[in-house]
Amino acid sequence: xxxxxxxxxxxxxxxxxxxxxxxxxxxxxxxxxxxxxxxxxxxxxxxxxxxxxxxxxxxxxxxxxxxxxxxxxxxxxxxxxxxxxxxxxxxxxxxxxxxxxxxxxxxxxxxxxxxxxxxxxxxxxxxxxxxxxxxxxxxxxxxxxxxxxxxxxxxxxxxxxxxxxxxxxxxxxxxxxxxxxxxxxxxxxxxxxxxxxxxxxxxxxxxxxxxxxxxxxxxxxxxxxxxxxxxxxxxxxxxxxxxxxxxxxxxxxxxxxxxxxxxxxxxxxxxxxxxxxxxxxx
Numbered sequence: 085x086x087x088x089x090x091x092x093x094x095x096x097x098x099x100x101x102x103x104x105x106x107x108x109x110x111x112x113x114x115x116x117x118x119x120x121x122x123x124x125x126x127x128x129x130x131x132x133x134x135x136x137x138x139x140x141x142x143x144x145x146x147x148x149x150x151x152x153x154x155x156x157x158x159x160x161x162x163x164x165x166x167x168x169x170x171x172x173x174x175x176x177x178x179x180x181x182x183x184x185x186x187x188x189x190x191x192x193x194x195x196x197x198x199x200x201x202x203x204x205x206x207x208x209x210x211x212x213x214x215x216x217x218x219x220x221x222x223x224x225x226x227x228x229x230x231x232x233x234x235x236x237x238x239x240x241x242x243x244x245x246x247x248x249x250x251x252x253x254x255x256x257x258x259x260x261x262x263x264x265x266x267x268x269x270x271x272x273x274x275x276x277x278x279x280x281x282x283x284x285x286x287x288x289x290x291x292x293x294x295x296x297x298x299x300x301x302x303x304x305x306x307x308x309x310x311x312x313x314x315x316x317x318x319x320x321x322x323x324x325x326x327x328x329x330x331x332x333x334x335x336x337x338x339x340x341x342x343x344x345x346x347x348x349x350x351x352x353x354x355x356x357x358x359x360x361x362x363x364x365x366x
């Protein structure tokens with residue numbers, strides 16, 4: 085794993101995503117930071133989700149520049165003098181946490197804003213600012229925040245983590261509340277697989293109602309024990325073609341396997357094989 089990540093920055097799509105990243109952490113681009121998804125901020129977060137080496141000095145410098153200069157009071161905003169956006173804040177914090185920046189004051193300020201700021205939903209989660217939501221809660225904020233808190237293993241914020249978990253569980257057990265079509269990387273959207281993956285990584289026990297979502301995930305397994313993407317990579321990321329949607333995706337497969345391995349026994353799922361189990365064939 086360490087060796088694979090160590091060489092990831094020289095291969096696609098990570099190489100294309102960070103080719104404009106300068107050694108001091110600036111970008112050789114005049115595109116605004118959070119322009120979807122050609123902005124440097126999104127390109128950095130996409131590279132991290134595609135397995136970029138967190139020890140890369142350029143990424144470390146870019147993380148510091150982002151923390152020192154990104155617009156927003158409390159949380160992160162898309163532009164100067166704009167209001168903080170909860171799902172953008174959570175995605176940024178997750179990427180920064182994966183790079184090891186959990187101790188930075190700006191990082192902690194972002195967590196504090198998500199904990200006590202004006203984005204808090206009365207049910208305990210976060211408002212879906214600028215997004216559609218069946219419940220009013222933003223599943224992108226909750227899943228990215230849980231990812232950030234899971235990565236910050238030495239600085240637990242248990243109350244905030246529990247809120248994120250409870251929000252995700254409410255979303256998963258609510259029919260039609262979260263997309264079932266899978267994508268990677270998950271930037272401005274999320275899906276059922278990412279939610280289950282984040283809960284599994286955080287060590288959350290199976291909750292009532294999660295078994296239905298897990299069965300849906302297992303039913304999507306392709307021959308050979310793999311899963312595919314349903315959503316194309318955004319063209320604005322400007323990365324080499326990632327192949328047709330009919331091909332298996334190693335990243336979606338990884339998330340599915342992590343979730344199913346964590347919950348299969350408790351959810352009483354059919355045993356997984358390299359081929360689809362007979363009991364789940366359509």
